[in-house]
Amino acid sequence: MPAKMIPYRPTLPDPEWMQKRADDLLSDMSQRRSCRYFSPKPVSRQLIETLLAVAHTAPSGANRKPWRFVAVDDETLKREVRLAAEEEERLSYGHRMPQAWLDALEPIGTGPEKPYLEIVPWLVVIFRIDWETHDGAKQVNYYPSESTGIAAGMFLNACHQVGLATLTHTPSPMTFLQTILGRPVNEKPYLLIPVGYPAEDCTVPDLVKKPLKDALQWNKS
Numbered sequence: 001m002p003a004k005m006i007p008y009r010p011t012l013p014d015p016e017w018m019q020k021r022a023d024d025l026l027s028d029m030s031q032r033r034s035c036r037y038f039s040p041k042p043v044s045r046q047l048i049e050t051l052l053a054v055a056h057t058a059p060s061g062a063n064r065k066p067w068r069f070v071a072v073d074d075e076t077l078k079r080e081v082r083l084a085a086e087e088e089e090r091l092s093y094g095h096r097m098p099q100a101w102l103d104a105l106e107p108i109g110t111g112p113e114k115p116y117l118e119i120v121p122w123l124v125v126i127f128r129i130d131w132e133t134h135d136g137a138k139q140v141n142y143y144p145s146e147s148t149g150i151a152a153g154m155f156l157n158a159c160h161q162v163g164l165a166t167l168t169h170t171p172s173p174m175t176f177l178q179t180i181l182g183r184p185v186n187e188k189p190y191l192l193i194p195v196g197y198p199a200e201d202c203t204v205p206d207l208v209k210k211p212l213k214d215a216l217q218w219n220k221s
């Protein structure tokens with residue numbers, strides 16, 4: 001049986017407007033920085049829900065939407081997450097990460113202490129769902145990593161568009177998030193994203209970014 005199809009006719013924008021909009025998006029997105037110093041200033045649950053609704057519009061393999069978003073503003077839970085993340089990070093920075101990795105992080109200035117996990121108003125944890133059970137039958141999802149990555153990217157973009165700062169934090173391993181947040185074994189922690197306003201005295205590393213020309217090829221060079 002072929003799929004039921006419905007018309008899709010978005011209004012065709014004018015090319016000049018498109019270029020202007022793309023230029024504006026570029027200058028706006030170029031301002032985005034990963035933030036590690038957050039203000040405790042609250043962000044409403046409604047705003048977070050809307051930003052997650054944006055992420056939830058992401059395309060996904062076979063339209064399965066193989067993700068779970070867990071939004072945390074409970075102080076006790078945030079503290080638990082911080083303590084568990086720091087425990088893993090101490091082991092990682094202490095002996096699990098090879099010297100080359102530590103050297104690569106040196107200009108970013110990260111370390112095992114993660115006070116922002118408690119200070120920030122929201123922790124959004126994205127889980128990737130590789131398989132699910134429906135009516136007792138196991139059903140696999142398709143391209144769960146790609147799909148969840150796209151949803152995460154759209155969430156980061158949406159946060160920036162409304163003026164909120166984020167960090168893509170990946171304490172490794174992240175299984176503690178399953179336990180603390182009560183998620184089942186088929187939901188794998190994918191990204192831990194603190195979301196909030198930057199602290200007034202927030203600083204970010206003065207990094208040189210790889211230019212686009214080094215990441216872009218036109219046709220077959």
Ligand code: IYR
Pocket residue numbers: 089105108110111112169170171172
């Ligand atoms: N997860 C650690 C280490 C870390 C790894 C990468 I790759 C970064 O770009 C930044 C940090 C941490 O969050 O400190």
